[in-house]
Amino acid sequence: MNGLTLPIRNLLSQPVRTSLTTLGVAVAVAGFISLTGLTQGVEHSFSAGLGEPGVDIIVSARDSFNLFSGSIPQGVAAQLAKVEGVAAASPVLVNVTSADDNASIVVAGWPDGSPLWQGVTLLGGRIPQPGKWEVVLGNVIADGLGKKVGDTISLVDQPYTVVGIGSFTTALNQNIALVPLPGLQELLGREDTVTLIEVQLARPLDPARDAAAKAELTRVAARYQVSDTDQFTSNIRFFRLIQAIGSTVSLVVLVMATIAIANTLLMSVNERTFEIGILSALGWPPPRILRLILAEGTVISVVGGVIGIGLGVLTMDLVSRAEVAAGLMESYITPGIVVEALIAVFVAGPVGALYPAWRAIRLVPAEALRRN
């Protein structure tokens, strides 16, 4: 018999109550993991997706609320393309629309002849021809919608012919629809403006030259935000907002888990007042009794935490597979998120157990023994 035998036996002696509390903690942790993962995943999906075709720098409107609300004159791209060290500057229009009036889909308009098109690996078909209502679909959304080369898809109420299926590694691009820029501008009523300008630096990359190019880009596009691709999304207020919402909701569910643990242990301690009196009569000092109750809270929270992490990953995966989330959310789990969740449950368990434990140790043994 070791120090954990008694707390574990105590928990097992009330299997239904312990299971429900553990499940409550698991759901709370799953909520934390999935909310944090999905909110970070949205940002990760966009930053990774935008960089996938070999884009190094993104020029966007300052303080955009979301990715799609920014507006830059298309002509700025030509000025940026002249900067030394810049291989290409492509004006890109990005929007979210419904495909066939059904699933959400991210649509990107790329200029005809842009090197961006050359970065697309096609599983089949070809890239769109200038002036035609043609589209290349990401491999996942094509599968999801059952589209193949030659089919028609409605985007922004315009029938497009699927002329290619692209193979991508990021969630954003796996679920994207790539179309010629002029047609999309016409459909969205945004002639001569784009959402952002994607800059590809000259290869091979040269740190000194690239830094100078970025400085020059910043000077030329002084009215706009010039960011490395992986930093771009941190400037979008929408991402900061959803992270704040995610963090707040996560905090609330963790507080609920703490209350659930405290409630369970309080009931358990009240029912076991007599047993605690016995331990006290046997000479168990208050700190040891305190540790007993804290251990029960910790066991519940750790077991619930481990189950919750698995449940959270599963939830993220299910949500990211939903048509409505296609390309916008991806299952995103990092060691940091797992560590945050584990720290949270390691805190929640003992904190939830503190009050019941305090109640237990302040009882006079004779009073506790009278409650048999």
Next chain:
Amino acid sequence: MAALIELDHVRREFDRGNIVGVDDVSLTIERGEKVAIIGPSGSGKSTLLNLMCGLDLPTSGEVRFDGRRVRSAREWTAIRARRMGFVFQNFCLLPTLDAAENVEVAMFGIVPTARQRRERALDLLARFGLAGRSHLEPPLLSGGERQRVAIARAIANNPEVVVADEPTGNLDRKAAQSTMELLVGLQQSSGTALVIVTHDPSVAAVCERQVEIVDGRIVHVEHRTARPPAMMAGVGETAA
């Protein structure tokens, strides 16, 4: 050498003084002696026992253990862990632990390793005829077996005094006699003091000193020759 336990004009009030459990009681327990505290139900026997073990603290007066005044619950906790053993009427075994673990639980903080605690517990249970029952939880043991487990737990740390509160109260005659034989035998073999709270005269008769308490006051102290437990008659038959 100082007396083992001394109560000096001890008073214990409850309900803000409206109820007096023990009033102006002075009593000394010497090392190795057997003392019975007798009296009718509600007379204050158990309150007195609680005060002499630090399970409760007096409203006034003082309690000394081994010549030293004990003031705090913390001091009493240390004394109870190492120097006192308890046997209760209702056994007071932890229901989630088996017999051996119930004995081990008293040795936490005293016997350093789990293996040593286990060995000691099994050894004690074997001495009390429970070798094959050590893995059973209390509900699967008879009343007599439970009380033997409780006695094994009480002496696990070689205490200087064993305090028994109505130890035969829930036992039939045979089990009660067996329990008393065990307690008296331990007292005689190890020199441990034995304090028994009982309302049963035949149980009290195994002690050489009987202290009678009525309405919270000591009304009579009698020294007499202790009778061996084998001569107990009708013991346990008053049990509920």
